Amino acid sequence: MTDVRVRIAPSPTGFLHIGTAKTALFNWLFARKYNGTFILRLEDTDVERSAEEYAQAMCEGFHWLGIEWDEGPEFGGVPEKGACGPYRQSQRRELHRREAFRLLEEGKAYKCFCTKEELEEMREQARQQKLPPRYNGTWRNATPEQVATMGDTPYAIRFKVPEGETVIHDLVQGEVRTNNREYDDFVILKPNGDPIFHLAVVVDDGTMKISHVIRGDDHLTNAARHVMLFQALGYELPKFAHLPMVLDEAGKKFSKRLHGANVLDWRDDGYLPEALINYVVLLGWTPEEEGRELFTRDELVEHFSVERLGASPAKFDLKKLQWLNGQHIRRLSTEQLRDRVVPLLEKAGFDTRAKSEAWLTKMTEICQTKIPTLNDIVPYTDFFFVEPAAYEEKAVSKQWKKPGALDRMRTIRALLEGVAPWDHDTLKAAYEQLSETSGEGLGQFVHPTRLACTGKSVGPGLFELLELLGKDVCLERVDKAIQFIETVEEKTP
């Protein structure tokens, strides 16, 4: 295979969309798999909608996912890299213009002096006749004299679509042939000298020596236009692969307005980038190894193959992402997980620096198989940092608003006081013995203790949690609980 050079070419009109991330991911995977080059090119020629902050937000999205480009624009203090720059389309305007005029000189394009109003009328007429709205070719065969009489009236340059058939050998969609009659002579350069998308992509892909154009299948019908331009410009034709788009859970195109459309939403929701990547890849590709779904970034690179890309669109399934996220959380070493989770606790306002690293590791360990997302660490461990502000209502009525609740709590208090050393095994043994001598289930003692110490009915395993909380704090909280029950009993005799 020739040098693999692929690119993602988003237009920075917002954040990094999940769909853009998906095509970027496949481009990146392809490049990594075949030792190729992955290029980021910002298509910021639409000045109206592009903004610098959007470009930065987009790059941040890629950065979070761990999709690093080999060639691309400046970002976050890292200067532009690559020999085919600049990588911002807006800075390549001269090149686009030059190529447009070259086509003009070679007779492959022509000047069109139609005004916007005339074009609008043309479309209106077509609509009325129920014909596809398209340019009628007014200036296609204009004589040099006619053109000359226009003087310096502003004009657009249109590409002269050749007769014949254009065939695309798509790596995903197969052979797609279209009669060129389906296409009208489209504008390639605006009167103000700005290139139109079709010209810009082709010139950029051609001059950047892109070997494979891997993009969303919303470009499939554009591909024929691009192939014609590639041929007219005399560039080497890249291979094409049009991937299906990502649909939302209802099966509609994933709207920008939906939560989760922005890849950084997932970061904020406590998902691991490797889990998101793993999930999104599965939306468009199946591994050779049947039944396997869990992959790290490196494993994806290792196993990726174009042959197994799917052609049908996939709906986004949150449940499966959640499951995968849990799998990735459990795959992390406890230390890695700790380092990801501690900042979240800090953000929640808890002082983790007062705890030792070993303690924090232990805390992470007892939550690792429990939390579905990183953010869940907060409700699972908040009681380690602050005293429970309130007791869970439902648990209170279940554990403490029944006869004997107070005595039971006092029994627990006495039990805890005698536990030494204060560790998981000893605590467990003590509770088991209590359960046995009293003839009651272990849960009868475990649940009230949990409620007293954490304020909740769910959380990490009780004995490991107690060990970490420390004896003094536990006794204190049990005392508080006893007081609480006493007040409750007074109120409801």
Next chain:
RNA sequence: GACCCCAUCGUCUAGUCUGGCCUAGGACACCAGCCUUUCACGCUGGCGACACGGGUUCAAAUCCCGUUGGGGUCGCCA
């Protein structure tokens, strides 16, 4: 409207190119059970699909045609 793409359990999919090995396999979800101090994790089992209609063939999820449904493109947006 014209043209293009897509179509297997609720969801993601294997199988389709190279028809028989498919009374259609896996995963998520769901349901039941096990484990268990809660919630989870883990384990076991269950439910559950070839969109429809025609062909071709000894044989079709697999090939062909049509229908339906979904998506896309038809800009002096990208």
